[in-house]
Amino acid sequence: EVQLLDSGGGLVQPGGSLRLSCAASGFTFSSYAMSWVRQAPGKGLEWVSSISGRGVNANYADSVKGRFTITRDNSKSILFLQMDSLRTEDTAVYYCAKELRGDYVDWGRGTLVTVSS
Amino acid sequence: EIVLTQSPATLSLSPGERATLSCRASQSVGIYVAWYQQKPGQAPRLLIFDASDRATGIPARFSGSGSGTDFTLTISSLEPEDFAVYYCHQRSIRPPAFGQGTRVE
Secondary structure, rough: OOEEEEEEOEOHHHHHHHHEEEEEEEOOHHOEEEEEEOOOOOOOOEEEEEEOOOOEEEOOOOOOOOEEEEEOOOOOEEEEEEOOOOOOHHEEEEEEEEEEEEEEEEEEEEEEEEEEO | OEEEEEEEEEEEOOOOOOOOEEEEEOOOOOOEEEEEEEEOOOEEEEEEEEEOOEEEOOOOEEEEEEEEEEEEEEEOOOOOHHHOOEEEEEEOOOOOEEEEOEEEO
């Protein structure tokens, strides 16, 4: 059974940093691209970032480019999202998702990031 | 950048009725549209990929159609557990994008 356990969310001040993690199990982690998708309170879904299976290629939404960094540790089956220079508009539930040809076939439960002073 | 526009924003129906949800893309995305269902407090779940293929374990009452710029998700007969928010998503052209959602209530 595929399991994605996202964690690392919390309350942070504007300009601060946070690192999210997503521990994966139940599949060959290195064979799949992974993504982060977020959802602001009461709002819709927004793609944030994706990384290829081997971690060579990464892509970012314009709204986070230059501030967020996606990485992965295939030896431990963990996906990361380093979030720097956080803004109030980054407040959201962040979901990690397993990709298959660009579709999000499995999702974590989400971790809440609140950026507020 | 592709913009996906979903309509209606809210669909008010009763169990047993047919639901028809629309998703229109700002330019052609081929067949590379997926549909997701999200219930309150839960992560989204993939229902349909490549416009019309049901994901594993999705009941046959869910069907998708369309290509190019116009796509439709149909729920043939609403079950109580189908009342949720539905999002379309395109993976054809980067960046990937979601529609704003349709609430079925």
